[in-house]
Amino acid sequence: MNELKTGLETQEYFINMGPQHPSTHGVLRLMLTLDGEIIKNVEPHLGYIHRSIEKMCEKDQYRMIIHLTDRMDYLSCHINNEAVCLAIEKALEVEMTDRIKVIRTIIDELTRLSSHQLWWGVMGMDLGAITSFLYGFRDRELITDIFEETCGARLTMNYNIPGGLMFDIHPNFQKRTKEFITHFKKKLPEYDDLLSNNVIFKQRTQGIGYLSKEDAISYGVTGPSGRASGFSCDVRKLEPYMAYDRVDFKEILSTEGDCYARYKVRIAEMWESLSIIEQLIDNIPEGDFQVPTKKVIKLPKGEFYQRVETARGELGVYIVSEGKVSPYRVKFRSPGFSTLSAMNKMATGFKIADLVAIMSTIDLVIPDIDR
Amino acid sequence: MFKSIYNYFSDIYTAVRSLLTGMKVTGHYVFHPKEIITQQYPENRDELKMFDRFRGEVVMLHDENNEHKCTGCSACDVACPNGTIEIISDWEINEEGKKKKIIDKFVYHLQMCTMCGLCIPACPTDAIVMSEDFEHAVFDRSKLTKVLNKPGSKIMDGIK
Ligand code: SF4
Numbered sequence: 151m152n153e154l155k156t157g158l159e160t161q162e163y164f165i166n167m168g169p170q171h172p173s174t175h176g177v178l179r180l181m182l183t184l185d186g187e188i189i190k191n192v193e194p195h196l197g198y199i200h201r202s203i204e205k206m207c208e209k210d211q212y213r214m215i216i217h218l219t220d221r222m223d224y225l226s227c228h229i230n231n232e233a234v235c236l237a238i239e240k241a242l243e244v245e246m247t248d249r250i251k252v253i254r255t256i257i258d259e260l261t262r263l264s265s266h267q268l269w270w271g272v273m274g275m276d277l278g279a280i281t282s283f284l285y286g287f288r289d290r291e292l293i294t295d296i297f298e299e300t301c302g303a304r305l306t307m308n309y310n311i312p313g314g315l316m317f318d319i320h321p322n323f324q325k326r327t328k329e330f331i332t333h334f335k336k337k338l339p340e341y342d343d344l345l346s347n348n349v350i351f352k353q354r355t356q357g358i359g360y361l362s363k364e365d366a367i368s369y370g371v372t373g374p375s376g377r378a379s380g381f382s383c384d385v386r387k388l389e390p391y392m393a394y395d396r397v398d399f400k401e402i403l404s405t406e407g408d409c410y411a412r413y414k415v416r417i418a419e420m421w422e423s424l425s426i427i428e429q430l431i432d433n434i435p436e437g438d439f440q441v442p443t444k445k446v447i448k449l450p451k452g453e454f455y456q457r458v459e460t461a462r463g464e465l466g467v468y469i470v471s472e473g474k475v476s477p478y479r480v481k482f483r484s485p486g487f488s489t490l491s492a493m494n495k496m497a498t499g500f501k502i503a504d505l506v507a508i509m510s511t512i513d514l515v516i517p518d519i520d521r
Numbered sequence: 522m523f524k525s526i527y528n529y530f531s532d533i534y535t536a537v538r539s540l541l542t543g544m545k546v547t548g549h550y551v552f553h554p555k556e557i558i559t560q561q562y563p564e565n566r567d568e569l570k571m572f573d574r575f576r577g578e579v580v581m582l583h584d585e586n587n588e589h590k591c592t593g594c595s596a597c598d599v600a601c602p603n604g605t606i607e608i609i610s611d612w613e614i615n616e617e618g619k620k621k622k623i624i625d626k627f628v629y630h631l632q633m634c635t636m637c638g639l640c641i642p643a644c645p646t647d648a649i650v651m652s653e654d655f656e657h658a659v660f661d662r663s664k665l666t667k668v669l670n671k672p673g674s675k676i677m678d679g680i681k
Pocket residue numbers: 579600601602603604605606633634635636637638639640641
């Protein structure tokens with residue numbers, strides 16, 4: 151019970167945010183304990199979009215698992231596919247050609263860019279600016295065109311297979327990607343003009359949703375949200391996979407840990423992604439785009455783990471094999487799940503409207519949390 | 522005192538300035554409609570062309586004699602993760618009196634297909650491909666179950 155200044159007696163009360171709520175970006179249900187407009191506690195309830203992907207993997211052959219991971223974090227589907235492929239390739243001990251490595255890295259970064267573009271658009275919309283939504287989608291469209299031409303689909307690409315890629319890149323791939331880079335380098339400063347320096351936007355994000363470095367580490371908040379709190383957790387730097395060891399890029403870190411810092415880290419990551427693609431696009435080595443593997447893949451007995459950096463943080467794939475055609479157990483360590491657990495820490499003490507900003511900046515994708 | 526008045530006005534100045542910068546960007550597009558890339562979708566259906574590799578739905582190729590290449594080997598069925606393809610086979614007795622397996626119906630459940638494209642490389646005779654059609658909406662669920670071999674079609678000569 152609290153006494154307001156008026157002397158009236160007040161009570162804490164509960165409110166459901168979601169599962170059908172436009173700013174939870176999916177079927178996430180948050181049970182809020184409020185005192186007036188102030189948040190006292192946030193309790194996420196999951197399970198509304200649970201599809202038992204991990205269980206389904208146990209009945210499928212290894213090749214078939216990959217297309218299921220498209221449906222986890224659909225905005226970084228290529229990176230999810232790659233994580234499973236890398237785990238399988240590690241178990242089979244096949245060495246990828248340089249061509250595969252470079253192509254996978256370029257498409258990884260394009261995926262990251264398109265995910266961040268969508269996030270930027272939606273973030274603006276959550277805070278009341280429809281324009282940014284349209285502009286974000288405008289630039290993302292060029293990337294989905296590249297994907298559609300080379301991989302055959304715009305969102306659920308399923309372009310990776312164990313041992314390489316499904317097809318070689320399309321002859322137009324390099325040309326289109328370069329066109330996109332020139333286009334987007336002109337458009338990215340517009341993002342700053344529209345949102346980053348906007349006074350309303352700044353006031354709604356600066357100092358809101360603070361997460362300390364210690365909390366980020368203890369809750370396992372990775373990706374841009376963790377790095378905004380100063381937690382150096384970029385898997386691309388820590389354990390370089392594919393062609394990340396041969397490109398030059400910075401790990402973006404910030405120490406502020408508030409919503410604005412998370413926003414800034416993502417914007418800076420877009421510049422880094424552009425520079426990674428620029429370094430690789432002109433020298434894609436010749437070679438095979440597939441390394442031959444058996445038609446029905448059987449992994450040796452054992453446990454295999456691979457982690458990669460998706461647009462939202464660290465994704466881990468853990469496969470337990472008993473030497474059969476399908477795995478005994480598959481576990482995905484998804485970035486969204488851990489990030490969500492820190493929500494209570496970030497939101498307590500702020501207003502309901504700030505919760506929307508916090509949710510936007512930790513960039514939740516609900517199917518990734520629920521799987 | 523002066524400091525706070527100064528801050529008050531400088532805040533107003535930066536705020537208005539930041540809003541105007543944003544307005545400048547949107548204003549630019551108002552006066553340059555050519556840079557807007559929206560497509561008028563149902564109107565542009567005729568000239569809308571999808572990319573070659575686009576995975577719309579699985580179709581079986583037929584030539585002008587209504588012949589296809591499918592032997593009924595079920596390799597695509599085995600490769601499919603979702604049980605989308607169902608092959609109903611039949612036996613045909615050829616001139617030499619030998620029994621030969623042919624397909625009666627190649628049933629494709631579009632509602633279960635995830636467009637993953639794994640069935641296409643699995644086919645040894647390249648009988649099926651992914652079409653560029655993406656308008657899958659129908660009024661009745663039963664219309665989503667399709668038979669891909671055309672009525673009266675038979676297998677091409679020389680395909681084993
Ligand atoms: S595209 Fe995938 S889901 Fe669809 S029929 Fe082929 S293998 Fe099955």
